[in-house]
Structures are given as structure tokens and as C-alpha cells.
Amino acid sequence: MIVEATDTVWPRSHDSVRLIRADHLHSAVADGRIAFGTDLADGHLLDTALPHPGLVTAHELLTSKVMIVDDEEVNVRVVRKQLQRLGYRNLSSMTDPAEVISELHRQQPDVVLLDVMMPEVSGFEILEAMQADNSLRAIPVLILTAMSDRKTRLSALELGANDFLEKPIDQAELAPRVRNALMIRACQKQLRSYAEDLRTAVLQRTRQLSRSRLEVVHCLARAAEFRDDDTGQHVIRVGHFAKLIAHHAGMPRAFVDMIGFAAQLHDVGKIGIPDAILQKPGPLTEKEFDFMRRHCDMGNRVLSASHVGENVLFGIDRSEHSDDDTMMEPEEMWVSPVSGMAATIAMTHHEKWDGSGYPNGLSGEDIPIEGRITAIADVFDALSSKRPYKEAFPIERCFEILREGRGSHFDPELLDVFLSCRPEIEQIQRENREES
Numbered sequence: 001m002i003v004e005a006t007d008t009v010w011p012r013s014h015d016s017v018r019l020i021r022a023d024h025l026h027s028a029v030a031d032g033r034i035a036f037g038t039d040l041a042d043g044h045l046l047d048t049a050l051p052h053p054g055l056v057t058a059h060e061l062l063t064s065k066v067m068i069v070d071d072e073e074v075n076v077r078v079v080r081k082q083l084q085r086l087g088y089r090n091l092s093s094m095t096d097p098a099e100v101i102s103e104l105h106r107q108q109p110d111v112v113l114l115d116v117m118m119p120e121v122s123g124f125e126i127l128e129a130m131q132a133d134n135s136l137r138a139i140p141v142l143i144l145t146a147m148s149d150r151k152t153r154l155s156a157l158e159l160g161a162n163d164f165l166e167k168p169i170d171q172a173e174l175a176p177r178v179r180n181a182l183m184i185r186a187c188q189k190q191l192r193s194y195a196e197d198l199r200t201a202v203l204q205r206t207r208q209l210s211r212s213r214l215e216v217v218h219c220l221a222r223a224a225e226f227r228d229d230d231t232g233q234h235v236i237r238v239g240h241f242a243k244l245i246a247h248h249a250g251m252p253r254a255f256v257d258m259i260g261f262a263a264q265l266h267d268v269g270k271i272g273i274p275d276a277i278l279q280k281p282g283p284l285t286e287k288e289f290d291f292m293r294r295h296c297d298m299g300n301r302v303l304s305a306s307h308v309g310e311n312v313l314f315g316i317d318r319s320e321h322s323d324d325d326t327m328m329e330p331e332e333m334w335v336s337p338v339s340g341m342a343a344t345i346a347m348t349h350h351e352k353w354d355g356s357g358y359p360n361g362l363s364g365e366d367i368p369i370e371g372r373i374t375a376i377a378d379v380f381d382a383l384s385s386k387r388p389y390k391e392a393f394p395i396e397r398c399f400e401i402l403r404e405g406r407g408s409h410f411d412p413e414l415l416d417v418f419l420s421c422r423p424e425i426e427q428i429q430r431e432n433r434e435e436s
């Protein structure tokens with residue numbers, strides 16, 4: 001980048017230093033000959049080619065918002081004139097210190113040149129107020145002061161000032177100090193924008209991950225159902241019914257959303273039940289039924305994080321990866337609220353309120369609520385669906401059978417909640433019919 005000198009050459013040996021007249025500034029900026037970093041002396045622009053091209057362009061630098069705060073109009077005029085000569089074009093000024101904070105909020109300048117000695121509200125008070133305000137704290141402040149004593153400087157630094165300019169302002173000093181403050185501001189903005197981009201990317205990735213995890217949940221649920229319900233609609237309806245009960249029982253939103261997915265996996269343990277038992281046309285023998293009962297524990301083992309180390313899932317043998325640092329720990333792989341809830345549901349959806357269920361004979365509120373909810377959803381859907389060995393019962397008959405189990409099979413309160421939702425239940429049935 002070379003900018004032709006039109007007048008005298010500035011007496012510096014650095015190759016990147018060039019001079020142009022101030023009135024050539026805008027065209028030089030506009031066509032990109034100046035990257036950033038400008039000083040102006042005696043009507044000339046000095047391009048110093050600072051070491052981080054790309055961070056901020058001269059155009060961005062010179063159009064940054066600079067606010068001058070001084071109760072003396074004449075002082076404001078002097079600084080304004082100097083900044084204009086340096087090429088800054090976006091200047092504002094305040095002579096009433098009482099209005100400064102509201103103007104800072106309105107204008108959000110990139111740097112403030114702040115007088116200390118002002119009537120009514122001092123520069124220190126303004127600094128203090130800026131520090132206490134999240135939206136103003138990051139704005140760099142250069143203190144304009146006639147006082148050069150150590151105490152004033154320390155107080156200003158303590159209150160968050162970035163730098164000082166002694167009155168009368170020396171333009172050669174003003175240029176680098178304003179520029180440096182604006183560079184700090186540019187860095188802050190870039191960092192903020194980077195953090196925002198990162199946050200957006202993480203959110204997007206998390207959503208994708210969550211979506212793909214839920215797809216896996218559904219695929220796993222369908223795989224378990226495939227042998228006796230190849231449409232997969234049963235698991236979807238059970239998820240909807242469980243969600244409906246949880247919602248009307250006043251459970252928190254996160255729980256309601258989660259059970260809609262987790263309940264779909266209630267019978268995932270059927271993967272481990274042989275076809276000869278699962279698809280047997282007639283009634284099961286006691287021994288076969290004992291084996292069938294094991295689907296609760298099997299489902300729990302498939303879904304529970306504590307068993308991943310036993311390589312239940314996908315045959316992963318961690319011993320083969322003992323030197324692989326990229327291998328995630330089991331907890332990182334599978335501890336998720338959905339799989340945790342699904343494991344509980346798999347284990348407890350055949351427990352009964354009176355303790356006569358299986359596999360552990362739990363009773364009442366010892367049965368986790370997600371298991372009690374899914375029990376109602378599962379039994380209702382089995383009753384109201386057509387199966388190879390039976391027709392679908394009408395909804396009145398299903399409700400009658402459920403009522404017979406009130407307080408024995410089912411949690412009475414949760415059952416009442418479910419039975420009071422007939423219109424929504426019928427809507428779920430309409431929207432999730434078996435495909436013929």
C-alpha cells in the first residue's frame with residue numbers, strides 16, 4: 001500500500017510512513033489505499049500502516065463516534081477542530097454535564113473525551129455512573145484535564161478511565177490516544193461479535209444434536225415395536241398420551257416435553273425377547289411370561305448410562321480404545337435427561353399402584369411418576385388399538401376398563417386427569433391412526 005506524498009516527506013525512516021494532504025484523505029480511504037492508522041500533522045495525513053491490518057479500516061476508524069464533553073464551549077471547539085483535522089467525521093459534543101448519561105445511552109459513542117472539572121456533575125461522577133451501567137461500562141474514556149497531579153490521575157484510573165489528555169490539548173498527543181482508544185473499542189466489538197457468532201453456532205449445533213438424538217430415540221422405539229407393530233404408531237401415541245397426562249397434571253414444561261419422547265421407549269427391552277415368545281399366537285406359559293417380564297430390566301439396561309460400560313450399546317469395546325483420548329467417557333455419551341427418564345419408564349411402566357405389578361412390586365408413589373403416567377398411556381393404547389388377537393375397543397369401553405383399575409393398577413389422580421381429556425385423546429387418535 002503506497003500513498004503518494006504530495007508535499008514534504010515526513011522525516012521518519014519507516015518505509016510504511018507516507019504523507020498525503022488531509023483533503024486527499026477521503027479518496028485514499030475510499031479506494032482502500034489506507035488500511036488504518038492515521039495521524040495528521042500540519043494538515044497532512046500520516047499513514048503509519050499499523051501491524052494488524054484487517055482489524056479495523058481507516059474508514060471505520062475515522063467514522064467512529066467520538067463524543068466530547070466539556071462545559072466550556074471554547075474547549076469543545078478546539079478539540080473538535082483538532083479531531084476534524086485528523087479526519088474524524090462523526091463527532092458530537094456536550095456542554096451540559098447533567099445530560100451526558102442520557103446522551104451516552106442514546107448515542108452509544110465509541111470513545112468519550114471527558115472533562116473532569118465541571119459544575120453540578122463532575123467528570124468523576126460521570127465515570128462512576130458509566131462504570132455502574134452495563135451498557136456504558138465498555139465505552140473507552142479519555143480524561144481531559146488541566147490537573148496533572150498524581151491523585152487526579154489515580155482517581156480517574158480507579159473509576160475506569162482509559163487515558164489522559166492534558167489541557168491545552170496537544171494535537172500530536174491527541175491523535176494516537178484517540179486512535180488507541182478506538183482500537184480498544186474495535187477489539188471489544190469484534191470480540192462481542194465473535195462471541196455472538198459462537199453462541200449462535202453452538203445453539204444451532206445443539207439443536208441439530210438434539211434433533212438427531214430424538215430421531216435416534218424414535219428409531220430405537222420403532223425397532224422395538226417393529227415385530228408386533230410395524231407402523232410404529234403405538235409408540236408415538238403412547239408418547240402423546242404421556243405428554244397429555246403430564247401437561248394436565250401440572251408437570252413442568254421440560255418434563256412434559258421430555259416424557260413425550262422418553263415414553264416412546266417404554267418397551268425397548270422387547271428387543272431382547274425371542275420371537276417365539278413375543279409373537280406367540282396363544283397365551284404364554286408361566287415360564288414364557290417370566291421371560292417376557294424381563295423386557296423391563298432389559299430396557300433399563302439398554303438405556304441406562306450406568307450400563308454403557310458393559311458395552312450394551314452397539315458392541316463398543318472400550319478396552320480396544322484405551323489409548324484413544326478422543327473416546328468419550330460413558331457418562332458423556334449417554335447421560336442425557338431423555339435417556340435417563342426413558343430408562344426409568346422402561347423399568348417401571350408395568351408396576352401397579354397396589355404393588356401387584358412387576359418387576360419390583362413397587363406401590364403408590366414409590367413408582368416414579370413417569371412410570372405411572374406411561375402405564376396409563378400404554379394400557380389405554382393397547383386397549384384402543386387393533387391387534388392380531390383382538391379388535392380395537394371403543395373409547396367408552398377402554399375408559400371403563402381403566403376405571404376398574406383406578407387405585408389398584410393406576411394412580412387414581414393421574415387416571416382422573418387422563419379420563420378428563422377425552423377430546424384431546426380422540427384428536428391424538430385421529431392424527432396418529434395406523435396406516436392400512
Ligand SMILES: [Fe+2]
Pocket residue numbers: 266267295349350
Ligand atoms: Fe411393556
